[in-house]
Amino acid sequence: MSFDTFEAEAGVIQKAEELLRGDLTAHGCREGFEGLLGDYKKLLKVSRRIVRMSDRSEKGLISARNQIQEQQASLEKAHQELKRLSEHRLRTIVEATPIAIIISRVDTGEIIYTNAIAGPLMGVETEQLAGRKVTDFYVDPSEKKFLLDKLKNDGQVDHYELRVKKADGSILWGDVSQRYLVFNELPCVLSACNDISHLKKMNQAASRFVPAEYLSFLDKKSLVDINLGDHVTDVMTVMFSDLRSFTSISEEMTPQQNFNFVNSYLGRVSPVVRDFNGFIVKYLGDGIMAIFPECADDGVQAGIEKLNQVNIYNEERSKVGRLPIKIGIGANTGHMMVGMVGEKGRMQGDAFSDNVNLTSRLEGLTKFYNVSFIISAATRDALKDTSKYNIRYLDKVQVKGKMKALDLYEVFDSDLPGMRSLKQETLEVYQQAMEHYFSKDFTAAQSLLFKVLQKNPNDKVAWHHLMNTTRHLENGVADTWTGVNVMANK
Amino acid sequence: MRIMMMILPTLPLKPISRTRTKKSKMNNINIEATERSPQIDFNFQESSFSIRGESYPEDVSEFYGDIIDQFNDYVSNLEEAEVTFDFELIYFNSSTAKVLMGLFDQLDEVASNGNKVVINWCYEEDDDNMEELGEEFGEDLEHAEFNMLPKAV
Numbered sequence: 001m002s003f004d005t006f007e008a009e010a011g012v013i014q015k016a017e018e019l020l021r022g023d024l025t026a027h028g029c030r031e032g033f034e035g036l037l038g039d040y041k042k043l044l045k046v047s048r049r050i051v052r053m054s055d056r057s058e059k060g061l062i063s064a065r066n067q068i069q070e071q072q073a074s075l076e077k078a079h080q081e082l083k084r085l086s087e088h089r090l091r092t093i094v095e096a097t098p099i100a101i102i103i104s105r106v107d108t109g110e111i112i113y114t115n116a117i118a119g120p121l122m123g124v125e126t127e128q129l130a131g132r133k134v135t136d137f138y139v140d141p142s143e144k145k146f147l148l149d150k151l152k153n154d155g156q157v158d159h160y161e162l163r164v165k166k167a168d169g170s171i172l173w174g175d176v177s178q179r180y181l182v183f184n185e186l187p188c189v190l191s192a193c194n195d196i197s198h199l200k201k202m203n204q205a206a207s208r209f210v211p212a213e214y215l216s217f218l219d220k221k222s223l224v225d226i227n228l229g230d231h232v233t234d235v236m237t238v239m240f241s242d243l244r245s246f247t248s249i250s251e252e253m254t255p256q257q258n259f260n261f262v263n264s265y266l267g268r269v270s271p272v273v274r275d276f277n278g279f280i281v282k283y284l285g286d287g288i289m290a291i292f293p294e295c296a297d298d299g300v301q302a303g304i305e306k307l308n309q310v311n312i313y314n315e316e317r318s319k320v321g322r323l324p325i326k327i328g329i330g331a332n333t334g335h336m337m338v339g340m341v342g343e344k345g346r347m348q349g350d351a352f353s354d355n356v357n358l359t360s361r362l363e364g365l366t367k368f369y370n371v372s373f374i375i376s377a378a379t380r381d382a383l384k385d386t387s388k389y390n391i392r393y394l395d396k397v398q399v400k401g402k403m404k405a406l407d408l409y410e411v412f413d414s415d416l417p418g419m420r421s422l423k424q425e426t427l428e429v430y431q432q433a434m435e436h437y438f439s440k441d442f443t444a445a446q447s448l449l450f451k452v453l454q455k456n457p458n459d460k461v462a463w464h465h466l467m468n469t470t471r472h473l474e475n476g477v478a479d480t481w482t483g484v485n486v487m488a489n490k
Numbered sequence: 491m492r493i494m495m496m497i498l499p500t501l502p503l504k505p506i507s508r509t510r511t512k513k514s515k516m517n518n519i520n521i522e523a524t525e526r527s528p529q530i531d532f533n534f535q536e537s538s539f540s541i542r543g544e545s546y547p548e549d550v551s552e553f554y555g556d557i558i559d560q561f562n563d564y565v566s567n568l569e570e571a572e573v574t575f576d577f578e579l580i581y582f583n584s585s586t587a588k589v590l591m592g593l594f595d596q597l598d599e600v601a602s603n604g605n606k607v608v609i610n611w612c613y614e615e616d617d618d619n620m621e622e623l624g625e626e627f628g629e630d631l632e633h634a635e636f637n638m639l640p641k642a643v
């Protein structure tokens with residue numbers, strides 16, 4: 001069997017055609033047409049019904065469409081209301097945000113929106129910010145371009161520390177993060193600025209205890225990154241300096257005067273360390289322990305400049321009737337370990353190694369030899385060009401606690417001009433005397449030292465060697481004598 | 491009778507032999523509903539039939555052809571039988587309407603032959619359109635019993 005939805009209609013047509021092809025006057029033809037008429041009426045009824053149903057469906061569809069349109073309108077209204085509420089809520093949140101939000105145009109830098117806190121932060125009424133240029137508030141307007149370039153390259157700016165100029169001219173530090181956004185159909189920059197001036201001050205205060213150079217040396221970005229035991233091991237030059245006559249000076253001062261004096265002295269000499277690429281590891285009362293990681297020249301030049309500063313300071317002191325001060329400096333170069341020591345709750349920078357201990361001894365020996373600045377042979381050998389400095393051989397010394405003797409040198413660049421000239425003039429004779437001395441030709445050494453002292457009677461090092469030479473001439477020396485001066489005291 | 495035969499798809503202009511048969515051994519038809527076609531449940535053993543769901547198949551002849559052929563084949567031999575046909579439609583298109591009208595005519599024809607035919611037109615009580623369609627389909631029935639059965643939503 002076959003199924004055709006319109007088979008009945010096809011049957012009517014087929015029957016009509018058959019009748020028309022036949023004899024229209026034949027018997028039964030009338031009945032045939034009457035049957036067809038009945039079939040036609042029936043089909044017409046079905047057609048009408050289907051048309052009615054279609055009309056009804058169409059009506060239903062129109063009604064549904066209208067209903068959908070009404071629902072769409074209602075939804076749109078609800079959406080708009082929701083959007084309004086959402087915008088209201090968002091605005092409330094943004095306005096209440098304790099971080100300044102500023103939206104400015106990319107092209108002109110004109111501020112087109114700020115939240116409530118932005119005004120007080122900038123020192124103006126918030127309403128007055130709109131229309132102003134963001135560059136009005138940059139201490140360095142070129143930073144605007146820098147930040148825009150960074151935004152362009154990285155897509156964002158996070159936690160950039162920006163100096164912001166307030167309306168009254170005062171400066172605050174802002175932690176600024178920026179994003180691109182389209183606002184009011186304009187390409188804009190959204191900036192969030194948090195006042196970190198207080199934090200900056202805290203960091204600056206903290207840097208007095210752990211200087212930025214020290215952080216950098218330890219390869220740390222921030223104070224919070226520092227941990228106990230962080231250290232660097234390398235060949236460096238370490239320098240110890242100490243006030244010579246502090247005890248006698250301080251006896252005549254009140255505690256406050258003592259503090260003022262020490263701070264005044266340290267305030268003069270400490271920056272010198274930074275000037276020559278070094279950093280102060282720690283203060284030792286009135287003493288300073290400093291490291292010069294880059295080269296020995298930095299340490300020696302810093303020592304010379306320190307002594308120059310003391311000379312200037314003494315000139316000022318003498319003008320107001322105060323006693324001059326003296327300092328001793330020792331410098332040495334070698335392997336050492338610089339890092340953080342202490343315990344979790346309290347730590348400070350320090351440096352360790354035999355070389356460091358030895359340097360402390362060298363500083364102590366300045367008192368013994370009555371000189372200002374002693375360097376080890378290691379430091380002298382590490383200098384790029386010794387002819388730039390006024391250096392002379394000092395002695396062969398075995399410091400307390402050490403087995404090995406060391407050759408020491410005096411740096412006299414900072415001696416007062418008269419003394420420096422005399423030492424320069426007698427340098428050759430002095431060096432010859434030293435050579436004779438260590439080759440046990442004490443007669444020749446004594447004769448040459450007399451010559452030195454004849455010209456420079458205040459050369460205390462020459463006096464020291466003359467005394468030793470005379471003693472050796474009188475008492476003689478053992479065959480094993482090497483000229484090493486063994487120190488019993490630190 | 492001739493007219494009825496002509497408009498029904500299964501009754502082309504040719505005589506049908508009527509012989510009483512036992513209840514059919516035809517296989518029942520169960521077709522799951524799809525998005526465009528209704529669930530079909532034709533139980534020939536029980537003489538119980540139903541069409542439920544939405545009906546706007548892409549090709550009405552392909553979907554209904556075999557089903558209607560089997561139904562017509564079955565009912566053409568019925569005598570003194572009791573047939574129940576439930577329609578529970580949510581939506582149907584014009585082509586389906588044509589098929590349904592053919593079914594109604596066929597069922598009325600079956601009823602006129604001494605069988606008891608009950609047609610139940612189920613619709614959701616708030617569906618005015620489906621209620622009116624039911625009334626329209628039912629108004630031409632002369633022999634079959636026609637029931638409008640609103641269903642609570």
